[in-house]
Amino acid sequence: MVRLTSLFARALLPATFVVAAPAASTPPPLRRQIAGDEACAEIGRVYNKASLTNTTDNVVVKPSLAYQCLRSISVDVERDTALVHYLRPWLEYQSTVDILLDPPEEYLYPGVDIFGGLDNITQSLENGGYESQIDFTVDLYRLINVKPRDGHLSWSPVLGVLISFSTPALFISISEDGIKSPKIYLYSDYQKSTQEGYNASEVKSFDTAPIIDYIQQRSVDNSRDQDPDAAYNEQLYSAALENVLETTTAGRHLHTTLSDESVIQFVNGTEATVVNRARIVANFSGITSGQAVHERFEVPLDDGEAEVTLNTTRIPFSPALEGYPEPSVIHEDRYISGYLFNESTLGDTAVLAVNVFMSQNGTARTVLEALEDPIEFARVASEFIDRSKSQNKSKLIIDLQGNGGGLVANAMSLYATLFPEAGAEAHMNMRVRAHAALNWVGRTAERLGANLKTLPYPIGFNGFVDEDLKNFTSWEDFYGPETIEGSNYTNVVQPLEVSYARTGLPGNFEIPEPWFKPEDTVILTDGHCASACAYIVGMMTRELGIQVVAMGGRPIDAPMQAVGGTKGGPVISLGPY
Known part of the structure; x- marks a missing residue:
């Protein structure tokens, strides 16, 4: 949720990618590096050509070419290690880091040790465990963005937003009578069948993977919902998600490999081949190698900023309300x-x-x-x-x-x-994880004479009140802490809007x-x-x-949660105060 002064209710899922470990026939490093550099150079040439016709908003290449380029970016051990070190104290502010170590029995995903994961990533960096920069990026992205299953916890790596991988294959889950177990159809085929009067065939597989397994694996790999059924729904066409402009994520491949073409097999014995795409979102003009990609987009300039200008078009938010009648x-x-x-x-x-x-x-x-x-x-x-x-x-x-x-x-x-x-x-009773860094910042600000009522939450309590809707009078009044299930949390805090x-x-x-x-x-x-x-x-x-x-969920005879997304409070964006 957000306050009146904030921008987004739910941290938007940033794009990034994971690629499979190289097969036994993988070329030696030098040959692979040369091939990768040529792939980046080819993308640069395609982008340059699009610049001449002012069409850089739709530069598309084969996914294999894009992956080859990304995998050619060498690991920057020094900067990557520094990045992990930099992110660590900020993750102390994530309120679920303690309970995620050993989640309740009813929690349907594995627990995750975020700080232990950071240690493992650092060790892999120091021991040469990553073959390319994208491998490191994906590991860190999944640790922060996916495994905690919290839509409010988000880190957007640069390599994850340069290229957008997607497939036109969008699926829909339909129950014949609302009671029988739903079946999976290709959305475009099902839509056409209702218009032309034929019976669409149920989908059997996508790229040889049984369709249910494929969708469930996508939900595990991509969704930040806390419930597997909600995550499953997120991978399919939904009029409700279409109305909030989220259906496009069902076709995105964020950090899993995507072939240049995919084969969809149907239960009736027919099959269809779809052409997948990699859209170049950033300015690749003049790029000639993986190192050039790294230096342009990942290495900060003298002012501390890196060049990450994206070719994006903001779509006005005016839902078509597909599936709904005329409103009153x-x-x-x-x-x-x-x-x-x-x-x-x-x-x-x-x-x-x-x-x-x-x-x-x-x-x-x-x-x-x-x-x-x-x-x-x-x-x-x-x-x-x-x-x-x-x-x-x-x-x-x-x-x-x-x-x-x-x-x-x-x-x-x-x-x-x-x-x-x-x-x-x-x-709207909430608590913040109480930890040494938060306490030090709050106490220091108070000791220096800062007005905590005007400082942004949770460093101060601007716009927030206590359990009785009264103003906090001191840092100690807010901070507490109180021990719950073995972990320390602040006293109850509520948004003033309550x-x-x-x-x-x-x-x-x-x-x-x-x-x-x-x-x-x-x-x-x-x-x-x-x-x-x-x-x-x-x-x-x-x-x-x-x-x-x-409604919806996995095709199993079992209940699903009504609230499958994050139950967290206000989104706190890191930035200069």
């Missing part, structure tokens, strides 16, 4: 919408779809501009309540499919708007009279629910007894 009320950025039905079977039912808890079009520069989105969000929710009342819609479905989190203010106003009586007792659910925001958000009842409400998720979404679903289920229906 909708946010100007189309991410929260309400639906009222006239059909007899749904005559008393209203649906509120909340795809995310913030607009991604935010460019707020002032406090007033920052309030525009929460005010519009509250307007839609309140108008939805009013229209539901006027049409006597007493049953409520809250559709949170694809919701990865967002603004605390929006999450709190939704809770208070739908269930005002519960909003009066709203809370008060919106109790008192409203005079002149901007007024809490309405109650209408819907918890016992007449159902929440719908696809397991993707994370961050602010996780908090809201948690309060509605634990404290109001609202039931949840979770």
Whole structure:
């Protein structure tokens, strides 16, 4: 989740790649280096040619050529070791590092020793354990971004964003009647079959791997969701994820190898071949070798910055709301919408779809501009309540499919708007991992006379209050610590926006009279629910007894979690204060 002054609700998954260990027939290092340098030079020539026609936004090469170039970048032991050393103290701020060592029995992924992993990576660097820079990059990326299964924990390596690997093969999971185990189809084939009236064939395999195994392995290798079913859903086409612009990740190959072509085999005996691609996202003009890639993009200049200008196009955030009917009320950025039905079977039912808890079009520069989105969000929710009342819609479905989190203010106003009586007792209790570095920074700032109420959380407590919604009076008042399950954490802290659910925001958000009842409400998720979404679903289920229906997941006869994403609090971005 994010505060009004932050940018993103869920740390966006950065792109990076892993490649398989070389086969026994791998050429000797010198020959491989020459071939790799030529691959980088070829990419440079293709990019130069595109520059002449101003088409550098769509420079595409074969994945094999791109991998060959990346693998030719020599390991920079000195700088890589320094990078690991630099990142280590910042990872002390990750609140789950202790519990991940030995997670609860119900946790469905292996535990991970983050600091032990850093030691292993350092040892591999010192002992010549990496053949190329990309091998080191992938190891470090997976340790930080994937294995902890926390969508809020993210490190974006430079080599991971230079080239985007993807396949056009997008799959969809369909159950014939909503009860039978779902089957996997090629999305384009299934879509065409519904238009032309033929029966699409179930997919058997992708590049010889059984399709279920392929999708599950992708979810293990790529997803940062904490639940395997949510991670599985993330690898497939979903209208809900399409509406928050996340479906493209289902075709991305972040750190696993991708062949130039892939063969899809169908159950009916037919097969299809798709051409995969590697899109050059960074400026490769003049690049002639792997060393040139390293020096341009990874080695800092005198000002401490490296050249990482990416050819990206920002798509306006205005979801098409595919799969949804015409809304009765909708946010100007189309991410929260309400639906009222006239059909007899749904005559008393209203649906509120909340795809995310913030607009991604935010460019707020002032406090007033920052309030525009929460005010519009509250307007839609309140108008939805009013229209539901006027049409006597007493049953409520809250559709949170694809919701990865967002603004605390929006999450709190939704809770208070739908269930005002519960909003009066709203809370968002959180703790921060208490450790020596955090304590030293806080105590030092206080000793030097800094106003901790104005310093950013968690170095200070600007915008945060205690368990009783009162201001912290000192560093000790905030820090504690308190020992829980053998680990130290700060005292309870809450975002100031929690008060919106109790008192409203005079002149901007007024809490309405109650209408819907918890016992007449159902929440719908696809397991993707994370961050602010996780908090809201948690309060509605634990404290109001609202039931949840979770859709999709692995094709097994077993329950899945409704909240499969991170349950963490605000995203803290590292940067100069």
